[in-house]
Amino acid sequence: MSKIAFVTGATSGFGKACAEKFASHGYDVIITGRRADRLEEVQKNLQQHYNVAVFPLEFDVRNRKAVFAAVDQLDDGWRQVDILVNNAGLALGRDYVDEADLDDWDTMIDTNVKGLLYVSKAVFPLMIKQTRGHIINIGSTAGKEVYEKGNVYCASKHAVAAISEAMRIDLLRHGIKVTAVHPGAAETEFSLVRFKGDEKLASSVYTGFQPLSAVDVAEVVYYCTTLPAHVCINELVLTSTAQANSFYFHRK
Numbered sequence: 001m002s003k004i005a006f007v008t009g010a011t012s013g014f015g016k017a018c019a020e021k022f023a024s025h026g027y028d029v030i031i032t033g034r035r036a037d038r039l040e041e042v043q044k045n046l047q048q049h050y051n052v053a054v055f056p057l058e059f060d061v062r063n064r065k066a067v068f069a070a071v072d073q074l075d076d077g078w079r080q081v082d083i084l085v086n087n088a089g090l091a092l093g094r095d096y097v098d099e100a101d102l103d104d105w106d107t108m109i110d111t112n113v114k115g116l117l118y119v120s121k122a123v124f125p126l127m128i129k130q131t132r133g134h135i136i137n138i139g140s141t142a143g144k145e146v147y148e149k150g151n152v153y154c155a156s157k158h159a160v161a162a163i164s165e166a167m168r169i170d171l172l173r174h175g176i177k178v179t180a181v182h183p184g185a186a187e188t189e190f191s192l193v194r195f196k197g198d199e200k201l202a203s204s205v206y207t208g209f210q211p212l213s214a215v216d217v218a219e220v221v222y223y224c225t226t227l228p229a230h231v232c233i234n235e236l237v238l239t240s241t242a243q244a245n246s247f248y249f250h251r252k
Helices: 014-023 035-051 066-071 102-130 151-170 190-194 199-204 212-223
Strands: 006-008 028-033 054-058 083-086 133-138 174-183 235-239
Touching: 006 014, 006 102, 006 212, 014 035, 014 212, 028 035, 035 054, 035 235, 054 235, 066 102, 066 190, 083 102, 102 133, 102 151, 133 151, 174 212, 190 199, 212 235
Parallel strands: 006 028, 006 083, 028 054, 083 133, 133 174, 174 235
Antiparallel strands: none
């Protein structure tokens, strides 16, 4: 029987790349997202290119009832989840803390923190029943240092780091691995979303250096799941060679 990877936010960016990576290695994949048309597109692509089974779940991770209802509807064949990739997340705005939009704060906290917790809580019983599993939480270098105008986004990713550590401790007795992967600057839809559709501003983030790609991050995520059963990478930070941390870049 094929292993199963459950990937949130799988319609673009890191999530889509992770779904493709696991599918390319023979995993059946549960993909989640808010956009039904994109979910259908990803599902068809994975099935056609990798000949695997794909189960799409349309929901917003911020909606607690929807998250639990979606996971509850999985039949027995889809409940043996081996890998959970908590990828769904976003940044909104780049503003001084005293000038920031409260709605942006709510959306980031509800998605990056509460959404991750909701999905994890819904999937925990599936892994606990098997006494195995591996949870990958996608954080950020913003969860390692706080930078100007990063305030609540940085706070949300610091929370992901803390939650990952807590999960690792509390799930130890169930044999479940927990890995936090913290990518640096990566060229996806991330900046376009953050700057609310301003393409010029979004592209300027990556001027003068080669950032990570979604595929780069997916490669690392997959690698973390390939180690022997007794080995777990607890935390991993990755950046392009032009980035040292949240502050320092070498731009040409």
